Amino acid sequence: MELVVTRNFGRPESWTLASYREAGGYEALERVLKEMTPEEVTDLIKASDLTGRGGAFFPTGLKWEFVRKDPKTPRYVVVNADESEPGTYVNRLSLELDPHMTIEGMIIAAYASNAERGYFYIRGEYGLSHERVKAALREAYEAGYLGQGICGRSDFNLEVEFRRGAGAYIVGEETALFNSLEGKRGNPRFKPPFPTNFGVWGLPTAINNVETLAAAPAIVMNGAEWFKDLGIGDAAGTKMYCLSGNVVNPVCVELPLGVSAREVIMEHGGGVPEGRTLKGFKPGGASSAPLTPAELDAALEPKSMAALGTIMGTGGVVVFDDTTCMVDVAYRDALFFEDESCGFCIPCREGTPNLVQICERILHGQGTMDDLDLLEELGASMMASFCGLGHFAHQPVRGAVSRFRDEFEAYIRGRN
């Protein structure tokens, strides 16, 4: 299997410009600037079916095209590295081990979307990533890949500013990230207008996840068909899947998008610890509803996950063995969202503590069967939330109830 975004991870000092160049780094950028127009780049990315790896899976080429077609200037390109989804650490590895690949992708995105300014936004807790990315940006400036007249093209400039967050899950939401870049509280904004027309400072902005941008140089070098064929079935390209929870090897692996959960968990994660059995797993971080071992053969890609009533999310696979209590898992997730709700809209601000209270009640043996229906009702009303956090906060709890109902009922009947 050919690796795309993790191919340089094993190289010595893989985070330096020298090492990245040795591995063929910035060749894609030079080819783009010499041989291609911005239109050709967006057409290529569109043809490759590259979609947003942050979890929304929006077509990347289309996004860049929307930004280019907006007449307002200056246009912006933003790297979203505010990875905070529980069970996810793929972006951290990319930033620590190969920051230049993301920077090269960012410059290609800027060229394709005709942007001249950029922000590299990393969450506040990623100390090592801050150092590596800051150093990489400095190197890229010195080598002439950033700044004025990039690679001798006097008509292409890109000024990139490094920014760090300070601890807020919601800032991973693109419009919240814009507010954070503008030095405000990270509350989300109303959409539409979408970021491609009204992004940071109200200007057209191409905002992409680290992994999405990192895939762009390889697509330029190897072509759209090559990338498309890497995926399984309809899914295009590869995805970094990362494992955690009750699994023997909590590792990150790059695999074709659409690989089965069985292959990820059993082959690469080594399954659950010896003497235990698999009880379930989450396909994409805390906000995805858990699945059962019967669904191990489902493809880890957006469409098949949606068909099962969960989400592909970030590719953070969390594994549960038979010692794990699913009511406790649901409670843990509810606590996370209660903590991370920004408090801006009522359905989410009031709904998340309600989820916690109901789970707490059940865990303490004071729940009733009506509570399980109440969770459904509460989830439906939380769909009125302002942003995705509220839309997804109830899914892990409701998902746990629908697939592991007997455990909830056992608590309610007092048999636990």
Place this chain on the structure above:
Amino acid sequence: MLNSPAIFQVNNRADARPYRMAIHHTELETPPGRQPLPEAERPKLETLREQLQPLKELPGSSIEALYAAQELFSYVPPEAITMIAEELNIPESQVFGVVTFYTMFSLEPQAPNVLRVCRDLSCHLAGAPKLIGALEDALGVRHGHNSPDGQFTLKVVSCLGLCDMQPAMLVNLDQHGPVMPDDVPDLLDGIRNGAG
């Protein structure tokens, strides 16, 4: 409403605060939990003012400004909030809003070593509750507080993105994991001896 006698009377009381267009909250009574800067630390405010000068050119840099204040004082004192608002020319309410929104900023003094322990799903399954308990026992404080020796602040936080090192924690910004409860004494000794 504006001319209602009740309001008029209140404003004319002898102890009424003189009317001002803006009230800086350093002048208000400090609410509980909001700690003004000790006298000895005050000279550092000038250092902060110097550090804020380059940020004036950078729109939207309030987070960086607050980091600068927190590095100087270990927390964000009310005086720094006022100064950042003045220097960056943004409303004080906005600066205060930013401080309280982001979890990495503290309104209370912190110890030199801030321990952030992840409590979310993966680390939870890998034994974070036991790790938190061991740290609380070793430091003699509940999480959310400073240890009696003034060396550590123990915080329990949302996912740190270190799930491959579950259960994981940060010592300031240094990644540690997996940390088992038995590793806690050695880890703390290492930090005390400067190896952190």
